[in-house]
Amino acid sequence: MRADETAVVWRNRALTLFDRVSVPVAVCDLYGAVLLANPAMAAECGATPGRLKGRDVLELFRPVEAGQVERIAQALRLRHRSRYQVSVRWDGPGGRVRLGELTADPVSDSVRVTPALLVMLRVLGEETPACPAPADAVTPVESRILALLAAGATTARAARETGLTPDGVSYHLRRLSARWGAANRTELVARAYAEGVLAVGVWPPEGRGC
CATH class of the missing domain: 1.10.10.10 (Winged helix-like DNA-binding domain superfamily/Winged helix DNA-binding domain)
Structure with missing residues (x-):
């Protein structure tokens, strides 16, 4: 099997795992626009994965502290490859405001390539009305x-x-x-x-x- 065929096989396997994992996960560009979202992530927004594509992840999941976002943006502009965490709230299914934490990991094939962000959501609970x-x-x-x-x-x-x-x-x-x-x-x-x-x-x- 040629290298390009092997890459396609592994890409398909990765996408299958991405769709089936129960943890809400999305891939975003450096500016936070959603490139790909799994069903678990879309369900937290009461949508389908296709409807999240192109949306700003920080509009879907609102930061609790704005300063966190600016610090992360500055680090990404400097190409720091760390794990970043943001406390967020969002409108979950049924209209209840939910609380959680977004974790973003820069990922790319090379340090010279502008990274994408692998974003995972940890749900902590619901806001008391x-x-x-x-x-x-x-x-x-x-x-x-x-x-x-x-x-x-x-x-x-x-x-x-x-x-x-x-x-x-x-x-x-x-x-x-x-x-x-x-x-x-x-x-x-x-x-x-x-x-x-x-x-x-x-x-x-x-x-x-x-």
Whole structure:
């Protein structure tokens, strides 16, 4: 078998392995454009391998820290052949934001040839969604004021603890009293417990998380 035929055979075997491996893998050019992606990588983007071709890998998988990317780009421009890692987040299947790490290894047949990047993705988990906040929800500042009030704090002390002015604290208390129909501060605290804004059985009083 001639050398060129042998190369084709090994190339086909490598592509078969590339497609079947369960680890998300892609080959990108030096600028991050996807040249080839396996089905596992495409599945993380809710796409097919063909639809990823030509896409910027750092648009598909958004860096958590922009500085990481610039340092890697500088190293690649200087033809440093190291392994590079970037913490990323992306929109996974079902719309959930996923977290992981991209590892990029420069690869080429010769040190004189501009390398491609063999990119592997390690999935670390999913981002915890923030709690939804209705338009009339109690704000964190208001929750803190209510907790201080339940502990017996005066308006002046609540202002010091929250970094507001006394007038600012009074504004929030009037807003809450109007919403809940509370005639005084005792009723306001009672309603805060009834609404689940303040945690029951906790001292000193504190607001509840979502």
